[in-house]
Amino acid sequence: MNTILVVEDEDVLREVIIDYLLSDGYKVLEAADGEVALELFQSNSVDLVILDIVLPKMDGWSVCSRIRKSSSIPIIILTARSDEDDSLLGYELGADDYLIKPYSPRILMAKVKRFLEKQSGTMDGMMISSSDIVINMGSRLVYIDGNEINLTHTEFEILSYLMQNKGIVITREQIISKIWGYDFYGDEKTVNSHIRNLRAKLGNKGNCIVTVIRLGYKFEEEKL
Structure with missing residues (x-):
């Protein structure tokens, strides 16, 4: 069972994401601020991170950068801005993909599934x-x-x-x-x-x- 860390400070949005993930059979960890997100990441085995940018205590850019110092797991950025510089900054810091709010939860789930299927290594031994x-x-x-x-x-x-x-x-x-x-x-x-x-x-x-x-x-x- 894959473990996904959901980092989103808006309670309603976070709960919607979690409900979709749980129905798809994933184990979920949740955080409403950047500091808790890093604590959870460091103390658990996490397979993918869904990361909002605007967070209390530590923003998503900083969280992404800190995670990338020790891990290559997929990171999907959630942002309310469509600014090209924002998306490019996310990629420079090591994010793998991003979604602009408002987004379809089904699209997010499709991205999660796609990343985790690749991460599982279907070409063992090659x-x-x-x-x-x-x-x-x-x-x-x-x-x-x-x-x-x-x-x-x-x-x-x-x-x-x-x-x-x-x-x-x-x-x-x-x-x-x-x-x-x-x-x-x-x-x-x-x-x-x-x-x-x-x-x-x-x-x-x-x-x-x-x-x-x-x-x-x-x-x-x-x-x-």
């Missing part, structure tokens, strides 16, 4: 390797020169998608469809933001992700 980057699809671990690197859920999905299609140009639209699906609310800048974060974490291997102007990206073997 290994992908290139240019000293090794991906274990079952454990969802990534190594460079034998050293483990910490990727978010979305960064892992993008890297594995590109490496499985090595040498093939993958458009931004294809990445959006593969990673977020039909109900994605962002735009192509979201992909750029995740690619930028991913390259930074790959260090000198980040050059293996090549930008193809006006098209998208492809993974190429490191040139010796």
Whole structure:
């Protein structure tokens, strides 16, 4: 049974989310402020976080950033603002997806299910390797020169998608469809933001992700 942490200071909204999650068979932890959210996260095994931005004591941006220092679990941001800078900031801090209020609880549940299905590792034992980057699809671990690197859920999905299609140009639209699906609310800048974060974490291997102007990206073997 997957455990989901719901962080929302509006009681009615929080209860609606919790009711939907419980009916879908999930275990739920709840918090109405950022400090309690972090305490619950640190003292429990959590598989996914649904995180409001405007919170008492500690805002959602800070909570997201703190969680990302130690975990790669999926984080879905809830925001009342449609400001592009807000959504991009969320992705820069490591959020995997976001929903703008008011939103459909069914859409939120679809996103939760999609993330957790991927997180479960349906390709147990499959290994992908290139240019000293090794991906274990079952454990969802990534190594460079034998050293483990910490990727978010979305960064892992993008890297594995590109490496499985090595040498093939993958458009931004294809990445959006593969990673977020039909109900994605962002735009192509979201992909750029995740690619930028991913390259930074790959260090000198980040050059293996090549930008193809006006098209998208492809993974190429490191040139010796």
